Amino acid sequence: MSTNTANAANTNTVRSGKPSNEIFIGKKPLMTYVTATLVQLANEPTVVIKARGKSITRAVDVAQIIVKRMDTLGYKIGPIKLGSETVQSEDGRTRNVSTIEVPISRAR
Amino acid sequence: MSTNTANAANTNTVRSGKPSNEIFIGKKPLMTYVTATLVQLANEPTVVIKARGKSITRAVDVAQIIVKRMDTLGYKIGPIKLGSETVQSEDGRTRNVSTIEVPISRAR
Numbered sequence: 586m587s588t589n590t591a592n593a594a595n596t597n598t599v600r601s602g603k604p605s606n607e608i609f610i611g612k613k614p615l616m617t618y619v620t621a622t623l624v625q626l627a628n629e630p631t632v633v634i635k636a637r638g639k640s641i642t643r644a645v646d647v648a649q650i651i652v653k654r655m656d657t658l659g660y661k662i663g664p665i666k667l668g669s670e671t672v673q674s675e676d677g678r679t680r681n682v683s684t685i686e687v688p689i690s691r692a693r
Numbered sequence: 694m695s696t697n698t699a700n701a702a703n704t705n706t707v708r709s710g711k712p713s714n715e716i717f718i719g720k721k722p723l724m725t726y727v728t729a730t731l732v733q734l735a736n737e738p739t740v741v742i743k744a745r746g747k748s749i750t751r752a753v754d755v756a757q758i759i760v761k762r763m764d765t766l767g768y769k770i771g772p773i774k775l776g777s778e779t780v781q782s783e784d785g786r787t788r789n790v791s792t793i794e795v796p797i798s799r800a801r
Contacts (some may be wrong), residue, residue, distance in 0.1 A: 641750040645791040649777045653789075665773040667795070669757045681761075683753040687775070 605629065612638035612642045613673060618647045623655075631663065631690040637670060638682045648687045663688035713737065718744035720754045726755045730797060734768065739798040745778060746790045771796035788792045 608622050617618040618634070625632040636644035652660050666686040673679050714737040716730050726742070733740040744752035759768050774794040781787050 639747075641753055642747055642791065645703055645749055645775050648775055649789070649791045653777055662775060665775065666766060667753050667756055667770055667773065669761055681757070683750065683757045685753060 606632045608634050610640040619650050631688050634687040637684040641685045659692040661692045712742045716742050718748040727758050742795040745792040749793045767800040769800045
């Protein structure tokens with residue numbers, strides 16, 4: 586894991602004032618979020634992967650990559666929370682968008 | 694709820710030999726799956742909404758519509774399961790695709 590991606594993920598989270606154990610899935614490559622989650626898991630017992638709308642599938646992908654491909658590290662998925670938020674589009678109309686929270690923690 | 698959609702959803706599930714309390718999310722309109730789930734919930738205490746890949750977001754949408762918009766009916770979401778399957782594309786290459794299982798049950 587190159588240190589500058591790790592640092593970027595780390596400082597990026599701290600600078601934006603978010604709790605440091607939350608990872609928001611956006612449009613970056615999948616492995617960026619896998620790396621950021623692993624970096625957080627080095628410091629925090631649990632990291633929560635959050636996503637909404639179309640990114641929900643990518644949040645599940647990140648969780649599966651960490652738990653399945655890196656199963657020697659012994660991470661496990663905690664109770665998953667579903668929810669929905671009201672979002673306002675540019676034309677002022679509001680619509681509901683689904684959200685997911687996937688907690689990942691060290692098993693040991 | 695028009696009876697023929699209800700019957701279509703019902704017989705459709707029984708004919709295909711799947712357990713009758715499972716709903717697989719595909720490419721049909723969202724409300725088709727909401728209706729099918731509600732019809733199943735009239736007969737079964739718990740219905741499991743299943744999806745994989747890009748349909749995962751739609752499974753979460755269906756669950757949210759049932760639990761949020763129809764909250765007078767008092768349904769609740771059970772423990773969600775994530776997983777992954779190996780899928781073979783036409784060119785013979787295999788790839789992992791994430792899966793989700795969202796159980797919905799009558800609260801009362």
